[in-house]
Amino acid sequence: MKRLNIDIETFSSVNLVKSGVYKYVESEDFEILLFSYSVDDTKTKIVDLAKGEEIPKEIIEALKDNTIIKWAFNANFERICLSRYLGEKYLNPVSWKCTMIWSAYLGLPLSLEGVGKILGLDKQKLSEGKDLIKYFCIPCLPTKINGGRVRNFPYQAKDKWELFKNYNIRDVETEMEIQQKLSKFPVPEFVWEEYQLDQAINDRGIKVDMDFVVQAIEFDNVIRNQLMIEMQQITNLENPNSVQQLKGWLENQGVNTESLGKEYVKELVKNTNGEVASALSIRLKLAKSSIKKYQAMVDVACFDKRCRGMFQFMGANRTGRFSGRNIQLQNLPRNYLSELDSVRAIIRIGDTDIMTMLYDDVPDVLSQLIRTAFIPKEGNKFFVADFSAIEARVIAWLAGERWRKELFQNGGDIYCMSASQMFGVPVVKHGVNGELRQKGKIAELACGYGGSVGALKAMGALSMGLEEDELQPLVSAWREANPNIVALWWEVDKAVKECIKKRILTKSHGIQFIYQSGMLRITLPSGRQLTYVKPKIGMNQFGGESVTYEGVGATKKWERIESYGPKFVENIVQAIARDLLVVAMQRLSKKYEIVAHVHDEVIIEAPMNTLLEEICQEMSLIPSWANGLILNADGYVCDFYKKD
The missing domain is CATH 3.30.420.10 (Ribonuclease H-like superfamily/Ribonuclease H)
Structure with a gap:
């Protein structure tokens, strides 16, 4: 057998x-x-x-x-x-x-x-x-x-x-x-080895502080009941959480809105006052999804209080990246509170009076604390390490964008530099104008794959303080500063189209494209392949030539999807970033117990005397197929999971 x-x-x-x-x-x-x-x-x-x-x-x-x-x-x-x-x-x-x-x-x-x-x-x-x-x-x-x-x-x-x-x-x-x-x-056999590592991490699971989770759920129920009563008193509605009832009430107050979605409500709060603004502010608080995550922890945790089966190998089939399962670690809210320890202590003792006195938006606090429900086993700490600006580094390496490579070589921060260019001020991570770094990151992610004004808006550029008339100059400036990346988009576009039309092997920037039995297959530097089913050349809505293929689309249904050079580059870059993460996890797993990973971050459960520097060094090693790539990993140690 x-x-x-x-x-x-x-x-x-x-x-x-x-x-x-x-x-x-x-x-x-x-x-x-x-x-x-x-x-x-x-x-x-x-x-x-x-x-x-x-x-x-x-x-x-x-x-x-x-x-x-x-x-x-x-x-x-x-x-x-x-x-x-x-x-x-x-x-x-x-x-x-x-x-x-x-x-x-x-x-x-x-x-x-x-x-x-x-x-x-x-x-x-x-x-x-x-x-x-x-x-x-x-x-x-x-x-x-x-x-x-x-x-x-x-x-x-x-x-x-x-x-x-x-x-x-x-x-x-x-x-x-x-x-x-x-x-x-x-x-390939090396992909099955990756799958075995994924299964080992899923089997190990990550521990949750169940006492804290139960208290957080109870806390949430108490606060939500208080907010509902307050909103009922303002609106005199039987169910002010009902979209239909609240819309009717707003109309009676002279406020018309096509939606009560989060972004619409935020704008309405800015432009209204009195009882209307108060009611809408409460709706925003009630919209926090913290309770769902905490309840998911209760549903998923095994007898030993560890949550298992959190990751789907090859869950994102355009790139081969992992996707989340059950609690969905990939979309946890960020935490900004500096006093996480003390807030957790308040929740543990169930003191809602102190919490409401200290914080205006308690649901937001509970939302920020979701990460902290994950804890290491007794006698251990979490050692969290992640790649620094991994996609920006990979695309610079692929495209041969020299100034970016020099920036990385000298230990510079690409997001800080982008933010500095955008706002005309020095930006230092965790330092001067450090709060602008996130805006620089969004600009990098929006522009790096052919995105223009629409991509910046979709990523929240306007809500972050940028003006409408600043966006197009920003896009133009980014492209002028990165001519090799722009060239990469269109050379990949040309290679893909030629491969499909002539059904021949084409190459660009070390990436191979081949048409095989009705499929476009893109061979990455690691040897792993991305596959696009039944590709063909068609016409896009602007009258230009485009590539389409069959796959699972945004509607989660099997359909024909349109793509072009920058989008293929995005898939390739994210796929390479995924391969780098897996290589790092394979190395780390020989010495340490990985309990979770989120995007480009690895969470290790290890004894207190473990050296974070060694973990980051291991993570920064370059695989043989990525010669010339400049990698760097940062990390921190914590008693519960959090965003540093």
Whole structure:
């Protein structure tokens, strides 16, 4: 036996969508109902565990044998569920491979049904599966009709159960057919090694301060009730949180607005006064999403108070970057409060009076404290290290923009320099005019990939104090200062179009473009490839030539997407930044325990005597494929997670 293809069906009273698989399997009523498998591409067999059948001994041994490769679609689910079934902590991910990751690597959807449709498989995932899963795998509501039961068993719907078994078998067959279809485009072994590291980090998890989290939720409830009462007193509305009711009240006050979205309300607050401004200010406070994050921590945390399964490998399939799962660490609010320790202490003792006396916007304070709910295990600290201006460094390296490389070589800060140019004053990180650095960062990110006035506006340039008539000169000045980056955009654009038109290998700036079996494949310096499905040359809305391809768009649906040189450069730069992060994590994981990573930042849980300088040095080492790139990593040590 060399390979097993597996699919399972399970039951647990824990909500899988809210809590993730690690918490899901901790439920006392968790069980595997069906286990379908194929050995070395032979006919799929099924074990009906719900009816007392047992998994054959040789298959049990194979599941534990790290020399036998186990395949599944979203293999993390099968591996964790089978770990619980076998009484293991977590089965070693070294012998597990995932068809979903293979699909994502090739720019395909992250669902079995979606991949099946795109590839036109003979054996599609059975459409009735969702209803069968809802019937057998999820608790049901007790009713008079079902005799008050809270769960459906096989003997209560024998016909449905036989359909469910067919569904389970079909999933294995569909997964195997996907592998056959994709066999010409294998995932490189070094990417599977990256996946194994990702699984190890997901298995380890990150600890939460559950006492603090519970108090924060209670705190939030008290403050929200107070704000609702206050708003009711101002408006005399039954439900002032209702958009329809509040719009009607505002109209009666002579204020008309097409939306009550956050940005609209902020503007209204500036331009109104009295009771209207007060009511709208309260609405802004109520709009803070802090409670959702804290509740997610409660939902996800396992018995040992660690949150696991927080990262989706290849979650962003245009770049291969990780995406967040469950609590979503990637979009946590920033913290600006300097007195985080003392505020956490106030929440721990539940003193709402002190909090409301000290802070005008308590929901905002709770929102800023979300990060601090993550804590290291006893006797350890968090060592947080991140790349400095990684995308700016990568694009300068790719384009050969010499002045930028010299700036980085001399330890300069690109965001400070951009802000200094924008505002005509010296800007020093954590120093003189340091608050302007974030504006410089936004300008860099907006202009670096062909963005113009619209991109600056989208990133909040106007709300940060820039005037409308300043934006176009800023864009022009940025492009004049960076001619090699501008040239990079259009040389990549030309290489992509020539590759698709002539179906030949083209190159630009060390990046290779090849048309292969109806796909555009971009080979990065690391050897990893980005894939664009069914590319073709078309006409854009301005009458110019453009590239389109099929992928998951902004609507989360499979559709044709338009792109051009600067956008491809953005994908390439972010993909290279992702590869650099993974290389750094692989090195660091040999010495340290990584518990999380956010964008270009790594969070390590380590003993107090660990040296931060060594971590940053390890992170700054250049891989052999990035010769000439200037990397730098900064870091800090903390007793709870925060933004330095």
